[in-house]
Amino acid sequence: MNNFIEKNILPLVTKPITYLGNEVNAVHKIPNPEMIRYAFAFPDTYEVGMSHLGMKILYGLLNEQADIWCERVFAPWVDMEEQLRHHDLALYGLESMMPLHEYDFVGFTLQYEMSFSNILNMLALGKISLRSASRKEDEPFVMAGGPCAYNPEPLADFIDLFVIGEAEEVILKIMAAHRAWKKTGGNRHDFLKMAAQIEGVYVPAFYTVSYDQSTGVITDFTPIVSEAPATIRKQFIEDLDQAYFPDKIVVSYTETVHDRISYEIFRGCGRGCRFCQAGMIYRPTREKTLTTIQSKIKALIKATGYDEVSLSSLSTGDYSEIEALIKNLVCDDETGKVSISLPSLRIDSLSIEMLEEIQKVRKAGLTLAPEAGTQRMRDVINKGVTEENLIDTVKTAFEKGWGHVKLYFMIGLPGETLEDIEGIADLGQKVVDAYYKIDRESRNKSLKVVLSASSFVPKPFTPFQWMGQNSPEEFKNKQRHLKASIKERKISYSWQDSGVSYLEAVFARGDRRLGLVLEKAHQLGCRFDGWGEYFDLQKWSEAFESAGIDPDFYALRNRDFDEILPWDFIDTGVTKEFLKAEAEKAEAALTTPFCPENCSNCGMMEFKKGWKCNG
């Protein structure tokens, strides 16, 4: 423990206990000069980051290696940042409290674009040179991975190496390369060349990009060293059942966003919703077996003392043996005190039956995501849910005593008309009607239907990656129209978009020219852009202006199918041909079946030799 920080700084900040790294199951090692020091960095607050499953996996995995010490670092809250700056102290890794710039690696996980400004701020607070090009020999290698690494280009100036895809195997290869490199006494450049040869690793400094002078689109993207491959293949774990998963996870003292054990039951999703990036990049679908899940959960409960387990995945109800799993977990719980939660359930009455089984106590709100208001629109996005499914589901829920239903929608989907917007209000009305059809005696006394509509952000590696986002004005008009279409008192409507989704659209599909914008925004003090109270669109506009970059080019422009996209050099296994075909089917409102029902040849089958996709 650092005495000065403990005595003079922590008493002055909120949640001081989150800056000490002394939680149950936190890993402390005795450092030696040969040890690889790795700081796993989550570019948001402790409460958000500690809810993230990927960090728990990699933290456990790296710390299993005797010669690696992986520690955690989060974005310090503004009061802590002020104290660190005031005392000229560097941001530190929680466990050893060592300044960030002294680590061998600082590895960021990229969960959402709105955390990019926090990455720059954390590097600055950690006293690490912002730009890779200006980093000195003794500075850490700055890595990044996670879903937003599938378009790494906006961060290309700041990150030394990216991991594309699932990191469990490739991160150990990078560590092995580091051990070998240390023995050679080589320089930074030498290590990056070694890393670039590991499949799934992208070193942005080894590529050059040229642009069309008049249109601004990319004309060429080429490696400039022989070690760097022209295409980066995403990595995925073939056998998820046997893949590493920790037996112990760090238990936070303070309440985190998801304050429970989160256990991943399968990876990938075969539904093929066209707006969903996760559904494309995490293919193929891979399940864990019942026995693995049950025994791991048992061990985790024992090691943590948590009394709640969440079965996580992209669509939990799609697990092939979900009913057996829930039944077994309920049986395993001898004390009857462990509760199970099922996030990401599909809209069908079976899901409600399952919820009923596990939620024996109180009926909290039910959240469902039809995503769009009309059948035509749901077909466009390939959300395989009908109005009948939804009404059946809420009917079952109301019968079982639920009274609070929240429905999630997106607006600004491709080809959307005002009729589709009105459909959202209509659907809300039909949910209310379904409630009144239930016998007064058996239904919940109070009804509340919340419609929540978010602004759609087109993402890379989805069939909608070529479309322009709706302009902020279009969004505003649609929101107004939706609000005016709601007549029912029992329906409340929530909407929030202060320009965040526009900025998200810029960075989601941006290229490396945005590095300058990020740097300027950082200089202007941008951080915590995902937190309403700190998001400042004015500052961002200023940053774009001074960098001489038009954000509309990235957010609003429709791209041609043959344009070179900034992320084209990455091969996710799902082919561009498939995405194009899906985009065309979307235009015709034609649906694509769920993978297990019928393979649509997305490309995954041919991606890896010997790999057999089970849908």
Added chain:
Amino acid sequence: MVKIQYQFKRTTALRFLSHLDQQRLFQRAFRRADIPVEYSQGFNPHPRMSFALAMSVGLTSDSEYGEVIVSEDIDVAAFISRMNQVLPGGLEITSAKICGEKAISLSASLCKSVYRIRITVVAGTDLKALSQIIDMYLEQPQILMLKRNKKGKFVEKDIRPFIESISVFADPEKDKCNVIMTLRYIEQQCVKPEQVLESINNQNSQLFLIDPTIEIHRQELLLEADA
């Protein structure tokens, strides 16, 4: 069903826990240690455990009390060793005893707290003079202070009965001093040590610099049975 009362210590490593954090921590520790905690009945069952006092953020202590109701007989020594194996560094159970279910509740048996406080004093403060000021302060039969009542209103209250003794000691650091203060609980009410220091400040010129860097340590917590 058995009620276990235990005494525990909290050191610097965990002094920033909030009361809620600490409750959650003990709940999870009981589960890790396989202590069969009883749950309350009703729609929202919760583990039957409580603490004699809510510890404020920043407080360290050699003497805190908690109690828990367990569903089966458990050996006290096993309880202590199993708990200490799973508690994080910074919390340690020092003793425990089994008591009848009808035993008087911990909060009703509170008697005295002895605090050691390390605090910054105004530059040039002379320890002897400070000692005299405090003696004079304590000679008053009544010490009125504005305190918030249960309804949130400020009312003037005599805090003198809550104070048993105060003494000051030097500290290796020149601008700091140590205060030992014994405070009494009367009908489960008390006064906080920093409020007493504030009251001393109010009656004189400012002597103590009361800010979040104050270090407050409870050396002893006496219950009715001990007193």
